[in-house]
Structure formats: structure tokens, C-alpha cells
Amino acid sequence: MMDVRALFDRRGLRCTRQRERIYRALAATTSHPTAEELHRVVQRTGARISIATVYNTLEAFTRRGLARRFSPMPGDASAGVERGGAAGLGACRYDADTSEHAHFVGDDGRIRDVPGDLDRRLMAELPRDLIDEIERRMGVQVERVSVKLVGRQTGRGSAC
Template identity: 40%
Template sequence: MALNVMLGDEELRRRFRACGLRLTPQRAAIYRALVATTSHPTAETLYASVRRTYPNLSQNTVYYTLSALRRAGLVQEVNFGHDGARFDGNVTPHHHLICTACHRIEDVMDERLDRLSLAAPVTKRFEVRRHRVEFYGFCERCRRKQQGTGGRR
């Protein structure tokens, strides 16, 4: 899990309080683990990670906490179709690169993508609230692996 951001105790309390969520040590650990990574983990991956610190943590607590955090707008649930729901602690507008070989997901921050707009006839029929752009292909690691095998798959 790559480092994304570190949250201080006061900032964590502020975020939870602003959303009306009760802050428990387990919830704090789950949220911190999620915002500290850019890997878009599954609930199961988060459970395994946080359980190292909280051995009595139940998988149910992780699912319930992720659901509460999602409803509060503190995390995003994303689904790219290959392995179910994943979670993203980055709730700022961004897009994704998805490797079709290893399913690695990377964030893309590009203002040009944020400014995408639809033609006027479409926007008269449909009010766009948000959008997400996904690019599918091969990550650098999988491309190198493929080149090392002569491109055979």
C-alpha cells in the first residue's frame, strides 16, 4: 500500500464529527488505512491489514464502517468489474488507470478530464452531476513482463 496522506488525530476527529460519525479506535484505523493508500483495496484487503493492529476486529465491523464512511462521503466505493467493490479514500475528483492484466488501479489527476462536457442537446435531456473516466490497458510492470516473453500471452 503506497502512502497517500497521513491524518492527525485532530483532523480525524474533525472529519468524523462533521459527518456525525462516532469515532472508535477501529473506525479510525480502518479510515487511516484507506486514506494512506492509493491501491484502492477491497474490504477483505483492508480487514487483513487493520487486523494486524486490531486482532479482535471483525470483518463485519470493516464492512459496516466502510458503508458508514461511504454514506458520509468520506470514502468512495468504486467497481471496475473485475473483482467487486474497492474503496478509495481520495474523494477529490479524479479518474483511473486500470491494468487489464494484474488489475492494478492508479489515480489520474488531470484537469482536462475534469472539464469534459457533453453537447448541449444531451445536457437538455440529462443533468450530469459527476463523471468518471477509466482508462484500461497494461501497467508498466505488465508491459515489461509481456515484452520479456516476446509479447506472448
């Protein structure tokens, strides 16, 4: 079982039972849930945690590098639905996997991880000379590449 207390400790975050429950729920899913979706999951475990606590905790996780936050995309179908939470957060989505990995964002706003083998191929096949030229022409140094594929679900293909 994951040692959440040690993980929080390393990030300087006090471990409370509520935070631990929320973190475990987020780490157990790859669905990149919104705060409200995660709140429903946590409630199903019998925990009484307010939606405000879930929002605040997710923000604390994001600040401490324990989670990534994805802002809603323009036209995200779920963006207008969940306005009840903390001001301005809309339907942000969260991921406890903070490693660099490619995402597919569907037209319904849902986010899925690109399967690991395809993710690795995608990153491996990025042309290095192209990155070199971008660095040269723009006078920048590329430290990491973040890939977000945007499209729609076709219903074809295997689940992963």
C-alpha cells in the same frame, strides 16, 4: 496529523478507535484496497479488528461520504477470490479520496489514480460544446463527469 474525530463529526459518524484505525489505513493508501486487503493492513498494525467490522465500517464510510466504493467489473480477476465477506459485496474497492478524480482500472481489477496533472488536463480538454449537445439532445443537465479508463498494464512508463 489528520483530525479524524472532527471529520467523522462533520459527517455524523461516531468516532470509535476501530473506525479511526480503518479510516487512517484507507486514507494512507492510494491503492484502492478491497476490504480484505485493508483488513490485512490494519492487522499488521497490531489491531484486532474482524473482517466483518472492516466491511461494515467501509459501508458506513461510503454512506456518510467518507469513502467511495467501486463495484467489481465483470471479468475482474479478484472478483472470484474474495467471496467470504458480506453478501454481495464481492471484491468492491474503496477510496478515501472522495474528490472527483480519474481512475485507471486494470484487467486485474486494480484501480489507480490518474496523476493529478494529467487528470486536470483530461477534464479541462473535455469539449464543452459536446457536453452542451448531450444536455440538449438528452434533455439532461450534466452536473459532473466521472472518468474511468480501462485497460491493461504494459510495464512501460514511470510509476506515476
